Amino acid sequence: MDLSGKVAVVTGSGRGLGLAYARALGAAGASVVVNDVDERAVEAAVRNVEAAGGKAFGVTAAVGTTEAAEALVSAAVEHFGRLDVLVTNAGILRDKVLWKMTDDDFDDVVRVHLRGTFTCARAAAVRMREQGEGGRIVLIGSPAGQRGNFGQTNYAAAKAGIAAMARTWAMELARAGITVNAVVPVAATEMTKTIPAFAPAIEESERTGAPLPEWMRKDEGLGTVEDVTGLIVFLASDASAGVTGQAIGLGGDRLALWSHPKEKATAFRDGGWSADAIAEAWAGGVGSDPETYGIPAPKPPTDK
Numbered sequence: 001m002d003l004s005g006k007v008a009v010v011t012g013s014g015r016g017l018g019l020a021y022a023r024a025l026g027a028a029g030a031s032v033v034v035n036d037v038d039e040r041a042v043e044a045a046v047r048n049v050e051a052a053g054g055k056a057f058g059v060t061a062a063v064g065t066t067e068a069a070e071a072l073v074s075a076a077v078e079h080f081g082r083l084d085v086l087v088t089n090a091g092i093l094r095d096k097v098l099w100k101m102t103d104d105d106f107d108d109v110v111r112v113h114l115r116g117t118f119t120c121a122r123a124a125a126v127r128m129r130e131q132g133e134g135g136r137i138v139l140i141g142s143p144a145g146q147r148g149n150f151g152q153t154n155y156a157a158a159k160a161g162i163a164a165m166a167r168t169w170a171m172e173l174a175r176a177g178i179t180v181n182a183v184v185p186v187a188a189t190e191m192t193k194t195i196p197a198f199a200p201a202i203e204e205s206e207r208t209g210a211p212l213p214e215w216m217r218k219d220e221g222l223g224t225v226e227d228v229t230g231l232i233v234f235l236a237s238d239a240s241a242g243v244t245g246q247a248i249g250l251g252g253d254r255l256a257l258w259s260h261p262k263e264k265a266t267a268f269r270d271g272g273w274s275a276d277a278i279a280e281a282w283a284g285g286v287g288s289d290p291e292t293y294g295i296p297a298p299k300p301p302t303d304k
Contacts, residue, residue, distance in 0.1 A: 001237050004029035007080040008236060009072050011063045011120055012090030014041030016189050017140070017225045019048060021087050024229035025236060026054015031080040033072055035090065037062045055080070063090035063116035069123040077127065085136045085236040086124040088117040088162075095151045106154045113158035117165065121180075125173060134177030138235045139166050141182040141247060143295050146258055150294065163247050167260065170245030179244035181235055184258060185228040186221050186251025188212065197298040198222065215301050216252060222298075223252030231255070264291065 003025060013022040014036025026032045026049035034045040034056055042058035049056035057079045061068040076083040091113045094105040121137055128135035144152050145159025166182040173180060186192075188202045198216065205212050216222045231250045234240050249256035265286040269277060 001028050001233050001239065003085075003233065003236060006030045006084040006236065007033075007076050007082050008085035008087065009033040009035070009076050009083065009120070009124065010087040010089055011035045011072065011116065013087075014038055014045050017185055017187060017228060018087075018089040019045050020225040020229050021089060021232045022049050022056070023052045023054070024226075024233050025085070025087075026050070026056060027052040028233050028236075029054070030085065030236065031055040031057075031076075033057050033059060033076045033079070035059045035061060035063065035072055062112075063088075063120060064111040066119050066123070069116075069119035072120060073123045073127050082131060083124060083127045083135070084133075085138070086120060087138045087140065087232060087236075088120050089140045090116050091140070091155075093152075094154060096153075097151050098153055101153055109154035110158050113155065114161045117162050121165070121169060125169070125176075125178060128178050129173075129176045132176075134241075135179075136236050136240070137169065137173070137178060137180040138232060139163075139180065139182045141166075141184045143184060143186060143249075146184060146247070147295050148293050163258075166247065167245050174244065177241075179235070179240060181240075181243060181245070182247040183228070183231055183235070184247055184249035184256075185231075186249065187223060187225045187228050189225065192222065195298065197300055212252065216298075218253050220298050221249070221251040221254030221256070227252055265289070 008025045008030045010018055010022040012018040013034040022032045022034050032049050032054055036042045039060045042060045046056040046058045057075055059072055059075045061071055073083055092109060094109050096105055117139055139162050141163050142159040144156040145163055148156050163182045166180050169180040192198050193202050201213050201216055212223055228250050247258040249258055267285045
């Protein structure tokens with residue numbers, strides 16, 4: 001996949017998944033603006049992308065404000081002449097159960113994930129529309145945003161909002177030739193290392209260099225951060241021109257298209273529905289097959 005001549009901005013690309021995305025885009029030929037709140041991480045990321053054969057420029061900024069978003073877009077234009085791709089990866093975690101989550105815990109996560117995605121996408125859309133040559137906006141979602149997750153009210157809400165924004169912006173930017181998709185990555189990161197079922201295999205893989213076991217790569221769809229990068233490069237390329245408004249998952253050996261929310265079952269009653277009528281009809285009608293919720297617990301082979 002050749003991205004020569006394209007310019008990308010990747011937020012939160014100082015480490016982890018974001019760094020892997022930036023490195024892969026650079027290796028495919030793109031010039032990349034990397035970003036993190038840690039100046040040393042930014043400097044290291046620039047060297048990393050350049051070592052992979054790409055061109056890079058770093059911007060140290062906390063994503064969330066309009067000023068930060070505009071600084072990232074300006075850096076792309078000033079140093080590389082244009083902007084073709086935006087990947088909104090920046091994020092933080094403040095995990096707590098509902099009754100212990102503070103206003104700051106909620107606001108901080110929503111500011112970085114949701115507002116940061118909005119401000120960066122808005123700034124990118126303005127520039128891409130001015131250029132008049134289309135573009136690619138890739139928003140990073142999460143399984144938590146698709147299904148919910150214990151202790152992640154703030155994170156799940158933000159990621160669910162990101163998927164909704166992808167569908168909305170796909171409509172709004174279609175005439176400009178700008179595609180917008182949400183990526184739902186599943187990879188061995190600092191967060192997944194804390195999951196007891198995954199921790200031993202991840203630690204063994206990091207210690208020995210051995211690949212993650214097949215049950216993790218296939219059954220759980222969890223692999224390395226590098227496993228996700230092919231999807232980012234594809235969505236940044238001309239080959240993905242017909243793909244927009246989608247939520248696409250990738251982890252390990254599993255590539256998946258997530259469904260959009262839709263009516264699963266319907267019922268009609270002349271004159272409308274009273275509370276008593278709903279209660280009487282629920283279990284044998286629209287509520288007979290309720291939806292599951294939450295991310296399914298991982299099941300190592302011994303538990304299956």
